[in-house]
Amino acid sequence: MFETRIEPRVSETDGAGHINNTTIPIWFEAGRNKIFEMFTPDFSFENWRCVILHTSVDYVKQVFYGKEVVVKTWVKSIGNTSFVLYEELHQDGELCVKGNAVYVNFNLKTQSKEPIPGHIRKQLEEHSI
Numbered sequence: 001m002f003e004t005r006i007e008p009r010v011s012e013t014d015g016a017g018h019i020n021n022t023t024i025p026i027w028f029e030a031g032r033n034k035i036f037e038m039f040t041p042d043f044s045f046e047n048w049r050c051v052i053l054h055t056s057v058d059y060v061k062q063v064f065y066g067k068e069v070v071v072k073t074w075v076k077s078i079g080n081t082s083f084v085l086y087e088e089l090h091q092d093g094e095l096c097v098k099g100n101a102v103y104v105n106f107n108l109k110t111q112s113k114e115p116i117p118g119h120i121r122k123q124l125e126e127h128s129i
Helices: 024-030 033-040 117-124
Strands: 002-006 050-059 068-076 084-092 092-109
Touching: 002 024, 002 033, 024 050, 024 068, 024 092, 033 050, 033 068, 033 117, 050 117, 068 117
Parallel strands: none
Antiparallel strands: 002 068, 050 092, 068 084, 084 092
16 A cells, blocks of 8 residues: 655635535645656656546545545556556544545556556555555
8 A cells, every 4th residue: 555645735625615526636646756756667658658548536434624634555456458556544543534546557658458567567566455
């Protein structure tokens, strides 16, 4: 599991007084940086490998400005060319949001998916649920 700590910003707070729902997927993506690094160690977009296919987000509790949030990211499953992540967002030690993201190992030059290399598969497995 990966943990990413985020300090909510005023600009992410909406008129209802909680963090806007459009912010949460961005925070979940921030929790995926170590996974992106597995596939593209130099983070160059010319060599980018992780292409998102699907996301889902379930809002369990409101999230507020002024209190740190923790994004937790696990690898839920690994296929031949794709993998599924399970993510949670916690504030004050409570689960507030959960979701899933599906990524494919994609070669931008050939515009085709490719098998996940063995060394990356092993790293992903180390963070499995």
